[in-house]
Amino acid sequence: MEPASIEKCGAFVEVFSLPPTRNGxxxxxxxxxxxxxxxxxxxxxxGNPTWLATHPPAVVSAVCVEQLLAAGAHCVGxxxxxxxxxxxxxxNHFYGTPLNPAAPDRVPxxxxxxxxxxxxxxxxxxxxxxxxxGSVRIPANNCGLWGWRPTHGAVSVAGVMPFxxxxxxVGVLAADCDxxxxxxxxxxxxxxxxxxxxxSDPPSGAIYVLTDAFSLADAAVRDVLQxxxxxxxxxxxxxxxxxxxxxxxxxxxxxxxxxxxxxYRRIQAAEAESSLSAWVAETxxxxxxxxxxxFEFIRNQDRTRVGDAARHRKxxxxxxQLAVGPxxxxxxxxxxxxxxxxxxxxxxxxxxxxxxxxSLTSVAGVARLPQVSIPVADIDxxxxxxxxxxxxxxxxxxxxxxxxxxxxxxx
Amino acid sequence: MEPASIEKCGAFVEVFSLPPTRNGxxxxxxxxxxxxxxxxxxxxxxGNPTWLATHPPAVVSAVCVEQLLAAGAHCVGxxxxxxxxxxxxxxNHFYGTPLNPAAPDRVPxxxxxxxxxxxxxxxxxxxxxxxxxGSVRIPANNCGLWGWRPTHGAVSVAGVMPFxxxxxxVGVLAADCDxxxxxxxxxxxxxxxxxxxxxSDPPSGAIYVLTDAFSLADAAVRDVLQxxxxxxxxxxxxxxxxxxxxxxxxxxxxxxxxxxxxxYRRIQAAEAESSLSAWVAETxxxxxxxxxxxFEFIRNQDRTRVGDAARHRKxxxxxxQLAVGPxxxxxxxxxxxxxxxxxxxxxxxxxxxxxxxxSLTSVAGVARLPQVSIPVADIDxxxxxxxxxxxxxxxxxxxxxxxxxxxxxxx
Numbered sequence: 001m002e003p004a005s006i007e008k009c010g011a012f013v014e015v016f017s018l019p020p021t022r023n024g025x026x027x028x029x030x031x032x033x034x035x036x037x038x039x040x041x042x043x044x045x046x047g048n049p050t051w052l053a054t055h056p057p058a059v060v061s062a063v064c065v066e067q068l069l070a071a072g073a074h075c076v077g078x079x080x081x082x083x084x085x086x087x088x089x090x091x092n093h094f095y096g097t098p099l100n101p102a103a104p105d106r107v108p109x110x111x112x113x114x115x116x117x118x119x120x121x122x123x124x125x126x127x128x129x130x131x132x133x134g135s136v137r138i139p140a141n142n143c144g145l146w147g148w149r150p151t152h153g154a155v156s157v158a159g160v161m162p163f164x165x166x167x168x169x170v171g172v173l174a175a176d177c178d179x180x181x182x183x184x185x186x187x188x189x190x191x192x193x194x195x196x197x198x199x200s201d202p203p204s205g206a207i208y209v210l211t212d213a214f215s216l217a218d219a220a221v222r223d224v225l226q227x228x229x230x231x232x233x234x235x236x237x238x239x240x241x242x243x244x245x246x247x248x249x250x251x252x253x254x255x256x257x258x259x260x261x262x263x264y265r266r267i268q269a270a271e272a273e274s275s276l277s278a279w280v281a282e283t284x285x286x287x288x289x290x291x292x293x294x295f296e297f298i299r300n301q302d303r304t305r306v307g308d309a310a311r312h313r314k315x316x317x318x319x320x321q322l323a324v325g326p327x328x329x330x331x332x333x334x335x336x337x338x339x340x341x342x343x344x345x346x347x348x349x350x351x352x353x354x355x356x357x358x359s360l361t362s363v364a365g366v367a368r369l370p371q372v373s374i375p376v377a378d379i380d381x382x383x384x385x386x387x388x389x390x391x392x393x394x395x396x397x398x399x400x401x402x403x404x405x406x407x408x409x410x411x
Numbered sequence: 412m413e414p415a416s417i418e419k420c421g422a423f424v425e426v427f428s429l430p431p432t433r434n435g436x437x438x439x440x441x442x443x444x445x446x447x448x449x450x451x452x453x454x455x456x457x458g459n460p461t462w463l464a465t466h467p468p469a470v471v472s473a474v475c476v477e478q479l480l481a482a483g484a485h486c487v488g489x490x491x492x493x494x495x496x497x498x499x500x501x502x503n504h505f506y507g508t509p510l511n512p513a514a515p516d517r518v519p520x521x522x523x524x525x526x527x528x529x530x531x532x533x534x535x536x537x538x539x540x541x542x543x544x545g546s547v548r549i550p551a552n553n554c555g556l557w558g559w560r561p562t563h564g565a566v567s568v569a570g571v572m573p574f575x576x577x578x579x580x581v582g583v584l585a586a587d588c589d590x591x592x593x594x595x596x597x598x599x600x601x602x603x604x605x606x607x608x609x610x611s612d613p614p615s616g617a618i619y620v621l622t623d624a625f626s627l628a629d630a631a632v633r634d635v636l637q638x639x640x641x642x643x644x645x646x647x648x649x650x651x652x653x654x655x656x657x658x659x660x661x662x663x664x665x666x667x668x669x670x671x672x673x674x675y676r677r678i679q680a681a682e683a684e685s686s687l688s689a690w691v692a693e694t695x696x697x698x699x700x701x702x703x704x705x706f707e708f709i710r711n712q713d714r715t716r717v718g719d720a721a722r723h724r725k726x727x728x729x730x731x732q733l734a735v736g737p738x739x740x741x742x743x744x745x746x747x748x749x750x751x752x753x754x755x756x757x758x759x760x761x762x763x764x765x766x767x768x769x770s771l772t773s774v775a776g777v778a779r780l781p782q783v784s785i786p787v788a789d790i791d792x793x794x795x796x797x798x799x800x801x802x803x804x805x806x807x808x809x810x811x812x813x814x815x816x817x818x819x820x821x822x
Contacts, residue, residue, distance in 0.1 A: 021715040022715060038685065038689075055689070056689045056690070056692060056693035057689065058688075058689055059684075059688035059689050059691075059692045060684050060685055060688050060714060061685075061714075062685055063681055063682055063685055063717055063721075066681070066714050066715065066717050066718070067717065067718040067721065069715070070715045070716070070717070070718045071718065152564065153563065153564050153577065153779075156576065156577050156682065156721070157576050157577075158573075158575065158576050158577065158681065158682035158683075158685035158686060159682075159685030159686070162569075162573060162576075164569065165567065165568050165569050165573075165576075166564065166567050166568075166569065186718065188725070189718065189721035189722045189724065189725040190722075190725060191718075191722070270474055270477070270569065271474055271567065271569035271570075272569075273470075273471050274449065274471055274472075274473055274474055274569035274570030275569060275570070277470035277471055278449075278466070278467045278468065278469055278470050279467070280470075281467060281468075281470050282467035303471060303472075303477050304432040304433060304477065304480070304481045305481070306474055306477050306478065306481075307477070307478040307481045307482065307597065307600065307602075310474075310478065310567070310600035311600045311601075311602070313600065314599070314600040314601060368564075
């Protein structure tokens with residue numbers, strides 16, 4: 001595919017050229033930065049005009065941006081985000097909908113919509129996004145990219161708008177696994193030979209295929225992902241095992257994906273209210289209809305119950321972290337359905353897209369696990385991703401194994 | 412000791428009565444909140460008048476405050492902090508120096524100075540502080556309190572001023588271990604019977620006494636802590652082992668405490684610059700002389716080198732996390748010296764107090780380990796604390812064991 005023009009792509013809020021500060025493992029690579037992350041000298045707009053108007057320009061770049069510049073990468077601009085990171089669709093009321101070049105009639109996914117679009121359109125080799133509840137993984141799924149949500153805390157969030165701090169991560173979107181690996185090494189500070197690097201091949205742990213997660217997806221999604229799972233099984237044999245969330249956690253309450261979703265939502269709402277409500281009360285920002293509805297949902301939560309949600313989270317995350325060994329992987333669909341069609345009034349969208357999608361994405365958030373979505377299939381051209389989750393801190397192993405498995409499972 | 416009057420104590424920036432929202436395990440306990448943490452309806456001042464004037468009142472309380480209120484605790488006010496959390500002394504240029512009732516001529520320690528003072532003066536049963544580089548542990552040491560820095564990420568920081576996010580924690584100061592345990596259970600969301608609780612007694616792991624850490628302390632500090640270490644050894648025998656940081660990590664570079672300090676300082680400076688420099692540039696705040704010097708230090712760092720510091724951190728934290736098993740503890744002095752005398756111009760203080768103190772405190776920050784300081788001794792009435800560090804996530808085990816060991820090692 002020819003790179004789309006910057007205008008046609010609609011991914012950028014600002015285009016500029018910020019050269020690297022040193023040479024390194026990312027020499028020659030161009031990257032874009034979600035406009036939720038500081039770049040020195042630019043205002044971080046967070047996808048909302050009131051935010052842009054009520055915050056001063058960044059004096060320094062976020063730590064994650066400094067790491068990339070010092071490793072040789074070249075920054076080409078800042079990209080559209082859904083308002084204050086608050087959507088999985090990528091249709092910003094004020095800044096428009098970045099192009100999903102693989103499926104132009106469908107949404108790119110959000111909130112890292114512009115970062116995904118810029119990479120998918122060939123205007124950057126990789127891009128920084130943020131992922132609180134799926135905001136890197138879903139755009140990766142929709143646009144046919146590699147998308148990495150790191151272990152919570154593994155990549156610095158200094159200079160990144162806080163949304164729900166115990167869930168917030170800085171992740172990466174890339175067109176291929178080699179670039180993603182190199183970038184992940186820099187951001188996790190593992191880009192020195194002195195640091196142990198994963199080399200196992202085939203995996204010495206188990207790959208648990210979560211059949212209950214596949215059941216949550218549309219039949220069409222299951223059908224196009226099945227050949228990839230079959231290839232895994234043919235190649236690796238007994239290492240690949242069918243299981244379920246409840247079985248892996250050895251706890252019946254963990255079998256209920258709604259409980260994971262509910263836990264995620266209550267923590268996210270309470271923390272986002274802490275991060276944003278004083279600014280909302282002071283500036284009375286103009287919001288798009290979907291964002292307004294999101295803040296209404298937050299305000300309607302009972303904050304005195306946040307401790308209950310925190311206890312559920314502790315229980316679930318302990319169970320899953322104990323179950324997933326350092327060389328184990330979980331395998332599941334990234335999203336339950338193909339990317340939704342663009343519509344004029346996305347906030348009116350009926351149905352259960354959010355509920356179903358967050359059911360799948362909330363597991364990594366609740367348990368602080370890393371997750372990689374890899375592009376393996378499509379439905380009438382619209383990309384469908386397969387996800388692997390790993391043990392906390394095993395991000396590089398996860399990406400390396402996902403790369404090997406992805407290469408083999410390509411239909 | 413009689414409770415000091417609120418005026419004489421000087422710990423509070425605001426006194427109020429915020430009743431609990433529910434009953435629970437903290438029924439009847441009063442707590443104070445460091446003025447870096449949101450309480451609904453109050454402006455969070457962060458120890459600086461320009462910050463106070465340029466930020467709107469909090470609409471909701473921080474998640475950690477909500478957890479305490481819902482567990483039955485009663486909030487009695489907000490406490491003095493060093494400016495934007497940027498000191499270990501507790502002498503705020505604008506809001507004064509909260510009383511250290513055990514040693515009134517000495518500093519209470521910072522930056523959670525008011526929180527320590529309020530508890531030590533009997534005006535609260537416990538208090539929330541924040542600890543990035545020692546800001547709970549050092550005031551606990553100076554005022555003769557129990558002080559807990561949690562595992563990084565174990566307690567929500569939503570609604571807390573971000574300073575250096577990969578190092579920031581919300582911790583607790585308390586007059587006794589029972590209260591600290593109960594509060595830690597609530598904040599780590601482990602206050603349900605369904606969640607496994609630690610019960611081992613005596614410890615099934617090892618207690619490594621870090622002789623090199625003791626060597627960094629004054630002879631007088633070593634002398635008054637020695638009886639507590641001897642009691643541990645008499646009681647527990649071979650479980651207590653003399654070791655050193657380099658030996659535990661099996662790596663010569665980890666034996667250099669200056670390397671840990673330097674790594675801490677460079678990460679902290681880069682992240683704090685990301686968190687605060689845009690606000691500084693926009694509002695040109697009035698700072699006390701010590702804070703001004705701190706920001707000058709930050710500005711003079713080479714940001715393009717932050718990736719190098721991140722790699723050192725990754726290496727050190729991996730080594731130490733691998734070495735400290737779930738039931739192991741490290742033992743060392745909390746601070747290298749008795750609390751400094753109050754002086755009129757603390758920013759002119761000569762000597763190496765900061766360097767020596769941060770050398771000890773930076774280990775927990777760099778490696779994200781939990782640490783508890785317990786009051787076991789004094790020098791001419793000025794309290795001296797002994798510290799235990801545990802494995803990541805083992806906060807409750809750490810506090811429980813520290814409580815048992817503290818009770819036994821009381822001279």
